[in-house]
Amino acid sequence: MNLSQLFDLSLIGRRQHIALEWQERTYPFGEIDERSNRLAHLLLARGLAPGDRLCVYLANRLEFIDLFLACVKTGIVFVPVNILYREREITHITGDAEPRAMVTAEPGAWNPETLTQEAAAMPSTRPCPVLLEGSSPAALVYTSGTTGVSKGAILTHQNFVSNAVNIAACWQITAADRLLLGLPLFHVHGLGNGVHAWLATGCRMRLLERFEHQTAAAEFVSFAPTLFFGVPTVYVRLLETPPETARAMAEHMRLFVSGSAPLPAQVLEDFRALFGHTILERYGMTETLMNISNPYAGERRPGTVGLPLPGVAVRIADGELQLRGPNVFVGYWRRDEATAAAFTPDGWFKTGDLGKCSDDGYYTLQGRRSDLIISGGFNIYPREIEELLLEQPGVSEAAVLGLPDRVRGEVPVAYIVGKCQAPALEAVCRAKLASFKVPRAFLRVDALPRTALGKVQKHLLPKPEGVA
Ligand code: MCA
Ligand code: AMP
Numbered sequence: 001m002n003l004s005q006l007f008d009l010s011l012i013g014r015r016q017h018i019a020l021e022w023q024e025r026t027y028p029f030g031e032i033d034e035r036s037n038r039l040a041h042l043l044l045a046r047g048l049a050p051g052d053r054l055c056v057y058l059a060n061r062l063e064f065i066d067l068f069l070a071c072v073k074t075g076i077v078f079v080p081v082n083i084l085y086r087e088r089e090i091t092h093i094t095g096d097a098e099p100r101a102m103v104t105a106e107p108g109a110w111n112p113e114t115l116t117q118e119a120a121a122m123p124s125t126r127p128c129p130v131l132l133e134g135s136s137p138a139a140l141v142y143t144s145g146t147t148g149v150s151k152g153a154i155l156t157h158q159n160f161v162s163n164a165v166n167i168a169a170c171w172q173i174t175a176a177d178r179l180l181l182g183l184p185l186f187h188v189h190g191l192g193n194g195v196h197a198w199l200a201t202g203c204r205m206r207l208l209e210r211f212e213h214q215t216a217a218a219e220f221v222s223f224a225p226t227l228f229f230g231v232p233t234v235y236v237r238l239l240e241t242p243p244e245t246a247r248a249m250a251e252h253m254r255l256f257v258s259g260s261a262p263l264p265a266q267v268l269e270d271f272r273a274l275f276g277h278t279i280l281e282r283y284g285m286t287e288t289l290m291n292i293s294n295p296y297a298g299e300r301r302p303g304t305v306g307l308p309l310p311g312v313a314v315r316i317a318d319g320e321l322q323l324r325g326p327n328v329f330v331g332y333w334r335r336d337e338a339t340a341a342a343f344t345p346d347g348w349f350k351t352g353d354l355g356k357c358s359d360d361g362y363y364t365l366q367g368r369r370s371d372l373i374i375s376g377g378f379n380i381y382p383r384e385i386e387e388l389l390l391e392q393p394g395v396s397e398a399a400v401l402g403l404p405d406r407v408r409g410e411v412p413v414a415y416i417v418g419k420c421q422a423p424a425l426e427a428v429c430r431a432k433l434a435s436f437k438v439p440r441a442f443l444r445v446d447a448l449p450r451t452a453l454g455k456v457q458k459h460l461l462p463k464p465e466g467v468a
Contacts, residue, residue: 010202050075231377
């Protein structure tokens with residue numbers, strides 16, 4: 001099955017039903033369908049063909065959805081790019097994905113307003129059907145896996161379909177739901193869970209440009225959602241809500257889901273006390289979409305990620321979680337070696353996450369093989385920052401470490417050997433890296449602690465004051 005076939009099921013009899021609320025306007029399912037049909041015609045008329053890549057560097061907005069659906073309908077491979085990325089990070093992705101075009105908010109031929117204006121003259125009917133099998137690639141989503149540079153995970157239609165069907169069934173999402181979505185659509189949490197659960201079930205979604213804790217309460221109260229997806233930072237922020245507001249926000253809520261980073265058990269307890277709901281925590285990855293989830297109806301056990309989703313096989317080998325299933329990606333774009341290294345010889349995907357399983361089948365994650373930092377749900381690879389720091393004059397050695405942070409989970413901190421000033425290093429990081437990757441502190445050390453073999457022992461680096 002391809003994604004159009006899945007989404008079309010919710011169009012039946014529902015073309016007039018409100019699908020989307022975006023910036024004070026509502027859009028019925030029929031209009032969402034027609035907008036992307038017109039855009040699909042335009043992309044084909046501009047010479048894009050099935051298998052070509054289209055990069056999309058946009059914040060959440062209606063046209064993001066139009067572009068994604070136009071790609072789904074034509075077989076063009078959708079390549080979302082994190083809107084917080086700067087030139088250095090974007091250049092890596094465009095160099096690797098070799099897209100035919102990149103849509104950005106800058107004025108020009110590939111600006112969303114220009115595209116929408118031109119698309120208005122195109123037919124509103126489906127473009128000539130291309131036979132898209134489940135195994136056709138739907139998106140390349142850039143992620144670093146357990147090591148090395150950012151790589152494009154090739155996610156097929158079937159990967160996304162199995163994920164959408166699984167979460168809709170397991171979390172009992174139906175057309176009666178109202179989903180409030182503030183997660184960024186350039187990650188699979190927002191796209192594969194948010195947008196796909198909406199389109200696969202035909203529920204109503206209010207899309208926000210982003211989650212802002214200052215305005216979140218007003219969005220909840222005015223939209224009256226039943227369903228909400230967030231990362232732990234979002235739930236930590238919501239704990240600042242006054243009790244009477246929290247009650248009003250949760251009045252119609254059915255399910256709060258958390259993922260992308262560990263949800264501290266204390267946050268789950270405090271949230272339950274304030275909002276009267278037990279957050280459902282689940283575990284996923286870009287390469288595999290959703291894998292393991294606490295149950296909707298059974299016990300949601302704090303500190304665990306729950307039980308394997310239907311069809312997902314999980315095993316633990318040398319402490320590492322390994323997976324098989326229809327949700328697992330086919331490999332990294334044009335990186336056969338990295339793909340081979342990501343799977344065991346007998347075909348299990350090596351997640352790089354360490355974990356254990358209780359006697360009654362609940363999984364608990366216990367850390368990662370790599371030194372990946374997750375801050376506010378965004379992944380940070382220390383090596384990328386270390387490489388930039390090492391390019392700066394006066395820096396002879398650099399190590400970046402994740403330190404615990406109450407709100408963001410972890411934040412990066414840099415340790416530098418050499419003669420250089422912290423403000424200059426911070427300025428270069430701000431200019432060249434996404435904001436969440438900029439180290440919170442740049443600490444000068446005489447030398448980096450190393451093993452006899454020369455490997456940096458990051459756990460021996462001195463913690464800045466105030467960090468446990
Ligand atoms: C954060 N910032 C943003 C955005 N999010 N800027 C523009 N658009 C955004 N969507 C920037 C801010 O400008 C600011 O930069 C800094 O990040 C922190 O923002 P702040 O307002 O203080 O927000 P916060 O309260 O810390 O909350 C941030 C957030 C955000 C809303 C939790 O981090 C977020 O949306 N995270 C979700 C990431 C996600 O979806 N990950 C899924 C990947 P400055 O510091 O310069 O002021 S993992 C995945 O997909 C797998 C499959 C899985 O399991 O889900
Ligand atoms: P990404 O590469 O952005 O897809 O991030 C995937 C990583 O996020 C996983 O390998 C985990 O390390 C982490 N992750 C996702 N969900 C959870 C969770 N519920 N608890 C802990 N870590 C998680």
